[in-house]
Amino acid sequence: MKQLSTLAADLEGRAATRDLISYNDLASEFGQPRITPENWHSHPFFDPFGAMDDEDLVLTSINKRTIIGGMRKSSAAIRVSDEEKQVLGEWLRRGKTERRLAERAKIVLLAHEGKTNEQIAKQLETRTARVSKWCRRFGKDRIAGLTDAARPGKPAQYDKATEKRVLSLLDEKPPKGYSQWNGNRLAEVLADVSRSQIWRILRRHDICLQRKRSWCISTDAEFGPKAADVVGLYLNPPENALVLSVDEKPSIQALERAQGYLRLPDGKAVNGYSHCYKRHGTTTLFAALDVTTGLVKTGHYPRRRRREFLDFMNEIVAGHGDREIHVILDNLNTHKPKNDRWLKSHKNVHFHFIPTYSSWLNQVECWFSILSRQALQGASFTSPGQVRKAIDDFVEAYNPKAAPFEWKKAVVFPSAPKAKYADLCN
Secondary structure, three states, X not given: OOOHHHHHHHHHHHHHOOOOOOHHHHHHHOOOOOOOOOOHHHOOOOOOOOOOOOHHHOOOHHXXXXXXXXXXXXXXXXXXXXXXXXXXXXXXXXXXXXXXXXXXXXXXXXXXXXXXXXXXXXHHOOOHHHHHHHXXXXXXXXHHHHOOOOOOOOOXXXXXXXXXXXXXXXXXXXXXXXXXXXXXXXXXXXOOOOHHHHHHHHHHOOOOOOOXXXXXXXXXOOHHHHHXXXXXXXXXXXXXXXXXXXXXXXXXXXXXXXXXXXXXXXXXXXXXXXOOXXXXXXXXXXXXXXXXXXXXXXXXXXXXXXXXXXXXXXHHHHXXXXXXXXXXXXXXXXXXXXXXXXXXXXXXXXXXXXXXXXXXXXXXXXXXXXXXXXXXXXXXXXXXXXXXXXXXXHHHHHXXXXXXXXXXXXXXXXXXXXXXXXXXXX
């Protein structure tokens, strides 16, 4: 084996003439076996990231650069698994990925292709040392090694316990004289927690204390079977059968109010209507939405009773003969009496009831929303007849362009509000 001093002098000469040494040349100098595909991963001189840990080889800075340069030109850099390659590819495709992470992902993927540090640095217009660093970090810690290491800094003033205290306080009653909490009020009670930290915690959990919503939660014990029955009709309607979503919109008011626009001080023109209005009666609308085509059939009645509902259903049945008809309904008492003689006398009609307080499962409610926003909201009517005319005109314009609503959820669940804000810490 060549003496260390002799090898050092030889390496100095090679560095001066830019005659770089390869892995196997170095192995021969030390009397070690050559590097082969079978033993490369366990060979004592092989370091795919250009940084050797053997103290005997770190002779001088010049010699180290000489050895590294020669070895990097004759070796594949790193091996990336399919799972790691998928993660790195997602980093590059995602628009919100930090630029530094995207650059590190590029370095690793280019090294996986067999490019040297110098080639990667030239392609990415960066330093070779940076390429070597992130290849080395990836080889040691894989994907986790590409993130920034923890840096020393000011000790954290707040911890998880502080977050728990803030959220737990939200579950208690606010101070006397107030109906709800806000950030400043929380800071006054928690004197050792700053306002900034309280708002930081609220933002982290996306809590808006001033925003209130109302809800109606289904308590139907048979929610699962009923919802599955209705969703099944949406996703896979029976062949050659008519599937209808039926409901009524009662007490639509005929309101007369002044229409026009106002010119604001900044020059903008705002279209609108007067806050004051005059009532001219109401009308009730029955509607049946064909789930498979999106077509809508309507009926106008002065009231919402069982007789009006059956009259509307008779019109539907008369238009389809003996065809099988599946009707999706809510649980209103006019739809499901204790002894439904009408349903028994119409064997081709099948009623499917949605769970209680789950009107969002009835597709015709979507159409009612479209009708209100596009034909009724803000309009002025002097009689219920004008309201009916406006609805009929809208249906006449809607049906030629009608398309079915696309139901995507195969499984639906009842939701319930969380009891305590403190549970967000779990």
